[in-house]
Amino acid sequence: MTEVVQQVVNALSLGSTYALLALGLAMVLAILGMVNFAHGELLTLGAYAMYGAYKLGLPFGVQVVVALAAAGAAGVAMERVAFRPLRGAGFATLLFASFALSVVIQNSLRAFVSPRQLALPVPSFFDDVIHVGGATIGWLQIITMASTALALIGLSIFLRRTTQGLGMLAAAQDFQIARLVGVPANRVIATAFGISGLLAGLASIFDVARVGTVSPSMGFQPVIAALIGTVIGGVGSLTGAVVGGFIYGALQVAFDAALPTGLASYAPAFSLALVIAILYFRPQGILQQAAEER
Amino acid sequence: MGGAALKVEGLSVSYGNVAAVREVSFHAEPGELIAFVGANGAGKTSTLGAIVGLVPAAAGEVWVDDVRLSGMRPERVVRSGVALSPEGRRVFARLTVEENLRLGGMPLADRGAVSAKIAEVLELFPRLRERIHVSAGDLSGGEQQMLAIGRALMADPQVLLLDEPSLGLAPRIVEQIFELLRRLNQEGMTMLLVEQNVAAALEIASRAYVLVQGRIAAAGSAAEVMEKTDLAALYLGSEADR
Numbered sequence: 186m187t188e189v190v191q192q193v194v195n196a197l198s199l200g201s202t203y204a205l206l207a208l209g210l211a212m213v214l215a216i217l218g219m220v221n222f223a224h225g226e227l228l229t230l231g232a233y234a235m236y237g238a239y240k241l242g243l244p245f246g247v248q249v250v251v252a253l254a255a256a257g258a259a260g261v262a263m264e265r266v267a268f269r270p271l272r273g274a275g276f277a278t279l280l281f282a283s284f285a286l287s288v289v290i291q292n293s294l295r296a297f298v299s300p301r302q303l304a305l306p307v308p309s310f311f312d313d314v315i316h317v318g319g320a321t322i323g324w325l326q327i328i329t330m331a332s333t334a335l336a337l338i339g340l341s342i343f344l345r346r347t348t349q350g351l352g353m354l355a356a357a358q359d360f361q362i363a364r365l366v367g368v369p370a371n372r373v374i375a376t377a378f379g380i381s382g383l384l385a386g387l388a389s390i391f392d393v394a395r396v397g398t399v400s401p402s403m404g405f406q407p408v409i410a411a412l413i414g415t416v417i418g419g420v421g422s423l424t425g426a427v428v429g430g431f432i433y434g435a436l437q438v439a440f441d442a443a444l445p446t447g448l449a450s451y452a453p454a455f456s457l458a459l460v461i462a463i464l465y466f467r468p469q470g471i472l473q474q475a476a477e478e479r
Numbered sequence: 480m481g482g483a484a485l486k487v488e489g490l491s492v493s494y495g496n497v498a499a500v501r502e503v504s505f506h507a508e509p510g511e512l513i514a515f516v517g518a519n520g521a522g523k524t525s526t527l528g529a530i531v532g533l534v535p536a537a538a539g540e541v542w543v544d545d546v547r548l549s550g551m552r553p554e555r556v557v558r559s560g561v562a563l564s565p566e567g568r569r570v571f572a573r574l575t576v577e578e579n580l581r582l583g584g585m586p587l588a589d590r591g592a593v594s595a596k597i598a599e600v601l602e603l604f605p606r607l608r609e610r611i612h613v614s615a616g617d618l619s620g621g622e623q624q625m626l627a628i629g630r631a632l633m634a635d636p637q638v639l640l641l642d643e644p645s646l647g648l649a650p651r652i653v654e655q656i657f658e659l660l661r662r663l664n665q666e667g668m669t670m671l672l673v674e675q676n677v678a679a680a681l682e683i684a685s686r687a688y689v690l691v692q693g694r695i696a697a698a699g700s701a702a703e704v705m706e707k708t709d710l711a712a713l714y715l716g717s718e719a720d721r
Contacts, residue, residue, distance in 0.1 A: 345578075348585065355571045355582050361533055362569045364553040366562075366630060367585035 187319030192442050198326040200434025201333035204427045205388040206411030207418070208340070209260075209381025211426030214415065215357035216377050219279035223263060223286040224411070225404025227382045231256030231389035232399040233294060236305045245308050252393075253386040260382020261375055268378075269371075287404075294401040302400040311394045329391045336387055337427060340380065344423075353377060357423060410434075413460055419473025428472055433460070483544045483560055483637035483669055484509050485530075490539030492525045492693075499525040501693040502539070507638070507671060507686075512664040514680040514701065515673045517690035523673040524566055526690070527640050530671075531563045532556045543638055558586045562636035566643045566673075568627040572616030576607055579615050579626055583633030593633070600629040603659060621652035628656070638669045645676045657683055681705045 206224065213221050234255030238248040267286050271279060311325040344350035352368035353376060364370050388407065393399060411426075414433045418425025436459055440452040448455075463471070485507040492500040500522040507513045515523050528534030530541050532553040541548040546559050562583075571579050580600060584593035601608040604625040610618060615626055624644055631639060641660070645653040653676065661683045664670055674680035681687055687704040689697040697708045 348581065351574065351578055351582055352585065354574060354578075358571050358573055359569055361553075362565060362571070363582070365531060365533065365557060365565070366583050367554050367557045367634060368582070369554050370552065 188442075190318060191320040191322075192438055194320065194322050194326055194330075195442075196435035196438040197431065198329050198434075199438055200431035201329045202388045202391050202407060202430075203410045203414045203434045204430030205333055205336065205384040206407055207414035207426040207430035208337075208423060209384040210408070210411050211415045211418070211420070211423050212353070212357065212377045212381050215421045215423065216353070216360055216374060217268070217279070218276065218360075219268070219283065220412065221263075221268075221381075222280065222283040222408065223267075223290065224283075224381065224385065225406075225408030226287050226290040227256045227259050227263070227385035227404070228389040228392065228407060229290065229294065229399070229401065229404040230259040231382075231386035232305070232393050232403060233298065235389065235393060236303060236399050239305055249390055252390050253383055256386025256389060257379050257382040260378040260380075260385070263382075264375055264378035269374075291401045298401075300401070302398040304397060305393050305399050306397060307394045325391070325394050328394075332387060332391075336384065340384075349373075349376065354423075357421070410437075413457070417460055417463060417471060419470025422470065422472045425470055425472035429470065432471070436460070484542075485561075485638050485669055485671065486542040487526075487530065488540045488542075490526065490529055490541065491537040492522070492529050492534055493537045498537075499693055500529065503690070503693070503695055504539075505688050505695065505698070507669050509669055510664070510667045511686070512660070512670040512672060512684050514677075514684035514687040515671060515690060516675070516677045516680060516687060516704075517696075519675070520692075521690040522693040523690055524642055525693075527563060527642050527671070527673060530556075530640060531561060557634050557636070560635075560637035561640065562631035562634045562638075563640040564624075564627045564631040564642065564644060566646065568620075568623045570615040570618070570623050570626050570630070573614060575612050575614055576618070576626055577611045579630050580607075580633050583630035586634045596633050596635060600632050603632070603663075604629050621648050621656075624648060624652070624656060628659070632663075636668075638671070639663070640671045640673075642673045643675060644672070645674060645679060653679060678705075 206228065210221060210224050213219060231252040235248045235252035238251040263286065267282060268279065271282055313324045314321050344354050352363060353373050356363040356368055356373045392403065392407065410433055411430060414430035415426045416429065417432050418427070418429025433456065436456040437452060440455045441449065444452055444455065487506065488504045490500055490503045491498065503526060515526065517523055525534055529536040530548065532548070532551050536549060543559060543561055548556055548559060548561065551559065571582065577597070580597050581593055584596050587593050587596060606622060607625055607629060610622060615623060618626060628641070628644065644656050648656070657679055660670065660672065664683070672680050672684060681701040681704060684701045686699065687701050688695050689704060689708055697704060
């Protein structure tokens with residue numbers, strides 16, 4: 186039982202990061218129909234901004250604010266500079282553009298900051314643990330889960346209770362008709378990128394707290410996991426992306442725990458095999474209705 | 480809810496090399512209900528799309544009273560007093576009836592105006608009041624059509640464009656919808672009704688335009704069009720062309 190509690194906490198904690206990233210990715214995907222491969226770089230830029238604040242000797246609380254603000258601003262800037270000029274371009278064009286942007290950002294960090302990993306120490310309370318029953322739960326895990334829950338609740342209130350939020354939900358369902366009823370396209374798209382940046386910024390703080398370093402390619406693996414989460418949940422569904430992110434996190438943790446030591450390094454392969462199986466039976470994703478059902 | 484004059488001059492729409500609408504000109508007087516009839520692929524929906532800015536016009540101009548709509552983005556067109564109830568209804572399926580209506584009221588000045596307008600729309604469609612907290616995707620086809628029209632009315636338009644409001648609905652529901660359109664028109668709303676259900680459309684329209692392969696092939700009072708135009712041949716001809 187203790188082991189189960191422990192693994193559930195691990196799964197929720199890892200899934201939180203994936204869910205935050207998957208939600209940002211899904212928001213842009215649903216509204217613009219583009220997979221933003223540079224989404225991982227929003228996480229990276231948030232982490233580097235945090236590093237910059239650390240180097241300036243600013244306290245941790247300020248570093249967190251700087252990371253969030255920088256990632257949010259980077260999201261808005263990314264749309265304005267790179268994607269708005271390509272508005273209306275085909276799926277492949279946008280996909281390649283986002284790949285290119287990802288490469289440019291990574292290489293700029295290598296060239297102008299450092300090609301190596303840089304240490305970014307975080308306060309020691311992240312390493313503290315509490316014991317619940319027999320399970321050991323780290324403060325980092327608790328903070329990650331609590332912050333993710335708060336962010337998701339806050340976002341949900343924004344989306345459902347404000348006119349601008351409703352406009353975003355409408356745009357995610359049918360962008361053309363949303364514009365037709367008066368939802369301003371540019372503002373909705375900029376807001377979607379800003380929010381996805383903020384969510385990535387939050388994920389970057391957890392990532393830094395977990396590994397204690399920043400590196401130019403640190404956004405790559407999480408964005409792939411987030412993309413898988415988005416697909417599991419159902420492309421176009423924001424709730425689906427969050428659920429998919431948690432499911433993928435849970436799969437990874439479950440295989441890590443269940444596989445014998447010799448096979449442990451194959452955990453990602455087993456997780457992906459199960460994802461393929463899920464998509465075989467529900468190609469539209471878990472929370473998305475099939476085209477013929479709609 | 481006063482109607483405005485709608486004027487379209489020399490409108491052309493192309494998709495690549497395919498011309499969907501060719502130099503179409505027509506107008507509606509303030510408070511007039513005109514019908515646009517024609518077979519599938521005649522260019523009716525493209526014409527509406529170009530009026531509201533969803534489809535770029537290759538040539539031509541669109542005016543509502545003294546306001547030139549050509550080149551305007553859709554979100555500005557609706558603020559200029561033109562709203563569209565689109566083909567296939569296209570309600571926001573995962574949002575509730577109330578949320579769909581609130582979104583339709585985006586061009587209105589404030590929350591108070593939106594609430595007042597929702598009350599007004601629910602007076603027109605009492606059925607929607609009963610379903611106000613239901614997801615639009617769970618409504619019947621007829622209810623979705625009411626919602627699509629209600630959502631368009633939320634913007635308090637001067638010109639209402641309707642694309643195939645009878646499509647896929649039971650005759651009894653079609654009757655209700657058309658009765659409502661007649662009422663809205665009697666209250667002074669300018670309306671452009673695109674329909675394949677020619678008889679129903681001509682019954683409530685004052686004038687009609689017949690579109691064939693992107694051109695206006697016939698125009699006149701609804702009675703004239705009904706009488707003089709061989710609509711069956713028109714449709715069969717278009718069928719044969721496809």
